[in-house]
Amino acid sequence: MKLTLTFLITAAALTSTLGQITTTKVATKTAKINNSPYDSLENFLGKNVQQYIGQELYLPGKAETLRKYGYEDFLTDYHKKNPLDPKPVYKCCDSYNSKYDSLNGKYFKVLDVIYDPQSEEDESLFGPNYFIKLQEKESKDTVYFKYDSSSQYGFPFVVVGFYKKAKNKYIDTKYILRGRNWVESNSEMYDIQTGKPVNISPGTTWKCVDFTIEEKYYELSLILENSNNERVAYSLDNVLKGIYFAFPKSKADNYKEKFGAENWNLILAGKVKVGMTKEMCELSWGKPKKINNTITQGKKSEQYVYKENYLYFDNGLLTVIQ
DSSP states (O other): HHHHHHHHHHHHHHHHHHHHHOOOOOOOOOOOOOSSSSSOSSOOOTTGGGGGTOOOOOOOOOOGGGGGGOOEEEOOOOOOTTSSOOOOBBBEEETTOOOOOHHTTTTTEEEEEOOGGGGGTTTTSEEEHHHHHETTTTTTTEEEEEEETTOGGOOOOEEHHHHHHHHHHHTOOOOEEEESSSSTTTTOEEEETTTOEOOOOOOOOOEEEEEEEOOTTTTTEEEOOOOOOOOEEEHHHHHHHHHOEEEEHHHHHHHHHOOOHHHHHHHHHTOOTTTOBBBHHHHOSSSSEEEEEEEEETTTEEEEESOOOEEEEEEEEEEEEO
């Protein structure tokens, strides 16, 4: 009887313990860090933000229409004491942001990168994930920049190391131009020195004489010059996007040999014809907005969708222009 009673008491205690609700602590998520050194090949590093540490950043100006809004996301402190408190804006304020005239043209050294704890809820680590701790070179002020790892256009700086390497890369490179303004469709190109229209014939050779920040849109740009000493600005962003306003001459020569002079001249003029390959059409018209694929009885058909036209390919060759 005593043994039975002891067993019942033990079983009851165990049942009581098993029935209790428990909680388990989960470690705070930490961002994956790329510790490889900065190679100066890219200006915007996305999630590899740690590579900015030790680099010097330059803050270029803005187009005149944007200056009244100042510079966003420059803070004196990255801690938010109270969610209702206004953010501590550095050199406040132009339209609630840092004053344009106070920051335009300043240099900063990257001291540290701080993970934004508010990003813990974001499983994909998109959004403003970090604060870059900066020291303004002239005043020695400590400043925090709120960095969005998913937005290249939210990063207002030019990394000095990137600028130097790019300048060495592009200066003296020769380019074959397309014959019109392929960046701003159907508008003329203008000489940046005189403001006069430039007559660009297809296939003309221009040379990169400078790599700089042009003072209209304040974009990093290649300055191209022709034999008449006329100059146009070619945005680096458009170079990297593959907007084919110009081809490096070495590539142009290879394309001409590969496709033949007739096809190459059509490409330079922005034209396509039946029988062209997909590569030729993409060089002429750029990448399509969308590609629709159909496979039937061993034949692959593709529809390239452009803004106003459609191209149809069978087994990689252009068959219909619509």
